[in-house]
Amino acid sequence: MNLAQMCMISIADRFWKMTYSKELIRRCSLEKLSLESVEVIAEVRRHIDDLILPVPLKKELQVITLRMGVQLVAWRPYSRYELRVGLQSFYKCIDHVHWDNNGIIEEVRTAEALYKAGLLRICHRNWRIICDYCLEECIIDFWMKLVTDSDQRRRQCICKTAKRECMIYLYWVLRMENNLEQFPLLARGYDDRRTLDENMLQYSYTHGPSATMYFQKRVDENVRKNS
Structure with missing residues (x-):
């Protein structure tokens, strides 16, 4: 794990915590669990293109951002059926999701953060x-x-x-x-x-x-x- 990748995970995390990014997740298909729509890719690219980064890093950041987004889409039914979180609370839950150094949702820290935020019934x-x-x-x-x-x-x-x-x-x-x-x-x-x-x-x-x-x-x- 290098510093550049850790920074990219942090940037991607902040991206998915934005209001319009949460709306992108809401519109993604639960059946396909995919973020391959033209709309989503275009929005991720637009956000990343505004950053002052070398082109190779921008491409890598796009991959990391989309990969983390796929996890959030997959996590949505888990939050609903396992954590008993409603749709509106789901958007708040995204603000408390923790990621490990590989860009994977860290379930234990996330559950703790959600409980302390009062989002678990x-x-x-x-x-x-x-x-x-x-x-x-x-x-x-x-x-x-x-x-x-x-x-x-x-x-x-x-x-x-x-x-x-x-x-x-x-x-x-x-x-x-x-x-x-x-x-x-x-x-x-x-x-x-x-x-x-x-x-x-x-x-x-x-x-x-x-x-x-x-x-x-x-x-x-x-x-x-x-x-």
Whole structure:
């Protein structure tokens, strides 16, 4: 990864956050998941041509910009059906999308940013998402909103469902309830020879890299404290 490519990703990111660029995404076909229309290419070229850059870099920037746009078009149904984000909120969501150094949507940082921006509804699906990524700060805030929610059936439903879905969800519900001593009794395949965090690290291996990183840090921190 060189500095020039990082700068181009940043420029492309700013382009897609512009109001008229969001409108281009809205008009793109979800079936084709493509930005190959004459209108879109012309708009991207016009924007890039206004920049003072060598021609080879402009061509590369055009490719990067279109590639990132394709991802945003593909991400639109995900935001609707997985994150429960409406069409109008989708445009706001684009402002909080994070990209890695290869110009790929960074799902964990994006989910965290969307939650902190208040764009993720308090619902079971979004509880699972922030638990999947072990976004501790978001999970604590989500739980506080559940506790103060006038509709206690929502909290009961989330707790009941989460406890039987997987060990990661069970862990977070019990932790928020200050009831982690129940985890060894309820968890499948719990190894009493290991600490709770070591067990969670084992469970996380089949759950996702973000959860694995989270519990690996907790295990490492416990080792440092006890050494």
